[in-house]
Amino acid sequence: MGTEGLSKKLGILSNLLSYVGAIVLFALMGMTAVDVACRYLFNAPILGVFELTEFMVLIVIFSFLASSQSHKSHVAVDLVIELLPKRLQRFIDLFNHTICLILMGLITWQGVVRALELKEVNEASPNLQIPDYPFVFFLVIGCLAMCFEYLKDILRLTRGRRKGGNA
Numbered sequence: 001m002g003t004e005g006l007s008k009k010l011g012i013l014s015n016l017l018s019y020v021g022a023i024v025l026f027a028l029m030g031m032t033a034v035d036v037a038c039r040y041l042f043n044a045p046i047l048g049v050f051e052l053t054e055f056m057v058l059i060v061i062f063s064f065l066a067s068s069q070s071h072k073s074h075v076a077v078d079l080v081i082e083l084l085p086k087r088l089q090r091f092i093d094l095f096n097h098t099i100c101l102i103l104m105g106l107i108t109w110q111g112v113v114r115a116l117e118l119k120e121v122n123e124a125s126p127n128l129q130i131p132d133y134p135f136v137f138f139l140v141i142g143c144l145a146m147c148f149e150y151l152k153d154i155l156r157l158t159r160g161r162r163k164g165g166n167a
Contacts, residue, residue, distance in 0.1 A: 006155075010148040014066040017145055021063025028056040048128040055125075055135050062142025069149040094157045101150035104143050111140040 031049060039045040068074050081089055115136035123132045 007152050010145075010152050011070060013145045014070045014149060017063045017142060018067040021060050021067075024056050024059045024063065028053065028060065031056075048125075051125040051128050051130065055130065058135050059138055062139050065142050066145035066149045069146055069153070090157055094154060097150050097153045097157065101147055101154065104147045104150060108140055108143040108147060111136055111143060115140060 031046075031052060035046045035049040081092060084092070115133045118133040118136060119131070124130055125132065
């Protein structure tokens with residue numbers, strides 16, 4: 001399988017996660033609106049909304065990480081980098097993506113360790129008793145997808161260097 005085929009297959013995970021994130025974000029907005037209405041109109045907030053919000057925000061954040069990397073929509077300040085020669089720019093990008101891949105890999109690994117610990121001790125949210133570990137596994141999936149995006153970028157940069165073209 002070539003890098004183009006690999007790139008498309010890895011992009012499926014990023015897209016799927018972004019759809020999940022969009023759905024959860026929509027649900028989060030609806031839940032928050034209903035909770036605010038209940039709180040101010042009936043003086044009866046919905047029990048557990050704060051816990052659900054924490055879990056949902058985690059899902060939203062880690063759903064869009066890989067998609068943001070894929071579309072290069074993260075905030076980047078490259079005023080100085082643009083003045084450097086293309087070859088040095090490519091090297092800096094390659095170095096940056098490699099360091100980020102290593103860090104995301106470590107976060108992924110430690111996420112798995114933490115999720116297994118939480119599952120073993122059966123840790124759950126205080127009010128609703130929702131287990132914590134599935135959400136840590138979701139963090140792992142989001143970070144793993146981000147690792148795939150960094151790997152894809154590293155392959156693109158190294159392939160661009162061999163061809164002699166711009167990355």
